Amino acid sequence: MNNPKPPARIDRRRFLSGAMQTAALLALAGCDNLSRNDWFPSLLSKTETLTKKAQRALSSKKAMAREYTEADRSVVFPANGNSNPEDADYQAMITKGFADWRLEIGGLVEKPAGFSLTELRAMPSRTQTTRHDCVEGWSAIATWTGVRLGDLLDRVRPKPEARFIVFYCADPDEDGDKYYESIDFDEAYHPQTILAYGMNGQALPVAHGAPIRLRVERQLGYKQAKYVMRVELVERLDNIGGGNGGYWEDQGYEWYAGI
C-alpha cells in the first residue's frame, strides 16, 4: 500500500461504477417522471397515427388476416375481461335465451333498424378460423360464425358524415362503466369484420360475449367487443365515454390496435 497508484485506480473505478449506478437510477426515475407528465405521453402517442398510416399504406384494404384450420383451434380459449357480466338486465337476457334481445343500429344512418338473433342468423353468414391476439401477448385460435358488419351497415345506409361505428356493450366494470369500442369504415367494411353469434360451431358462450361479439381480425383482442347491445354511427368519438373511442382506450391504450 506504499505505492499510491493502485488505490487511485480503485477510486476511479469505484467512482465510475458509482457514477454509472447513480446515472441509471436517475434515468429510471426520469422515465417514470416523463411517463406521468403531460407533454411526454402525448409526444409518444403521436406514434399511433404514424403506425396507423404506415400500416394502412403497406396493407391493402382487403388484406386478409390468416385463416387457420379447425385442427389449429386452441383447446382452451381464455375469456379475458368479463366472463359473466354482473348486470341485472343482461342476466335476465341469459334466462330468456336472448329471445327478446335486439341489436339496435342507429345514429348517423338513413334507416335505423333493429335485428333479433333469429334475423341475424337468417342473413348470409361468414365462418372464419382466426387468431385472437391479446394486447398482453398471448394468442388463441377459434372458429367464429357471424354476419358481416358491412352487410348490416348497407341495410341501415350510413349518412355521409358518419365516420366511426361505436359498439355499446352489456358488461360493466367495478365502477359500473360499461365496455364500449369503436372502429372506422375501413375496418367495418373489411370482409372478415363480423358480428359473431357462433364460436367453434356452437352458439357463442356467455364467457365469450353472448349473444354477439365483434371480430376485427386485423386488430388486437380489446377491439373484439363482447356482449354487443347497440351500434351507433357517429362523426366523432370525443363526446362518448371517456372520449378516446373505447373502454381500454380511455385507460391509455391505443385506439388503433393493429400492433
Added chain:
Amino acid sequence: MQEQTPQTESQPERIYRHALPVRIWHWINALAVFILIMSGLQIFNAHPALYWGDRSDRDKPLLALRAMKTESGEVKGVTTVLGHPFDTTGLFGYSGDKVRGFPSWATIPSGKWLAMGRQWHFFFAWILAVNVFLYMAYGFASRHVKKDLVPTRPDLRNIPTAVKDHLLLRHETGEAAKRYNVLQKLSYLGVIFGLLPLIVLTGLTMSPTMDAAIPFLLDLFGGRQSARTLHFITCFLFVGFIVIHVSQVMLTGFFNNLRSMLTGWFTVRTTGAVHEQSEAPGQN
C-alpha cells in the same frame, strides 16, 4: 502525472476514427436500444411466458416466470425453462413483494403499466428502425461497411489468434489499434445486419395488421408466438452484446474510447507495449 513510463518510448498519435454520422447513429441507437429493452420487458411482464407456433397453449410454455405459494404460505418466484423449474425469488416471477416477471429496475415504467410501456416501445421502435435504415444507407454509400467492417482475408485467417488474444485480454496497440479487429468487425456486422433486422421483423410479426399485409412473416418465423419468442431471444442477444461491448470499451481505455465516439478522435500509441497499462491512453 504518476504515469509509469513504458519500457519503450511511445508516441501518442491522434487519429480521426469515427465519422460524424456514425457517432450520431451510435448514440441514438444506444438510447433507443436501452429504452426498447426495458419497455419491452414491461410489455413481456403483461404475460410473462413464451411459446412456439401460432397459439399460446398455457400448459406448454417454453419459458414462464411465475409466482407460487409454498406450503408455508410464503411466495416464491419460479422460472420454468422447458419444463424445468428454478427458484428465482427476488429476480424473476416475484420481486419487491410483487408478482411480476422481470423486476421493477429492469422495466420502463418501473411499475406495472402495460399501456405506457407500449407507448415508449413503439415510439423508440420507430426511431430505431429509421436510424438503422439511415445507417445502412450511409454505410453502403460512404463505403464505411466495406472499408471498416467487412473482414479481409488476413482478418479471417487471424480469427483463432484474435480469439486467444481477447480471452487473455491482450489488445491491439500501434497500427493494429487504428482499425477494428476481426472479432469487432464480425460482431458489429452481426448486430447491424443480423440482430437489428431480426428484432424489427420479429416485432412486426406480432402485429396482426402486418400479418395480414405480409403473411409471409408468419411462415418465416413459424407463427406469431414463435416470433414473440425470437423477439425475446434477440433482445437478450442484444443484452449480451452490450455487456461484452461495454466491458471491452472499459478494458481498452474507457475515456479514449468514449472520446472517440463523442469527438471522433482516438489516441493510439505507435510503439511500445502497453498491455498491462491498457487504460494508459485515457490517462493522458
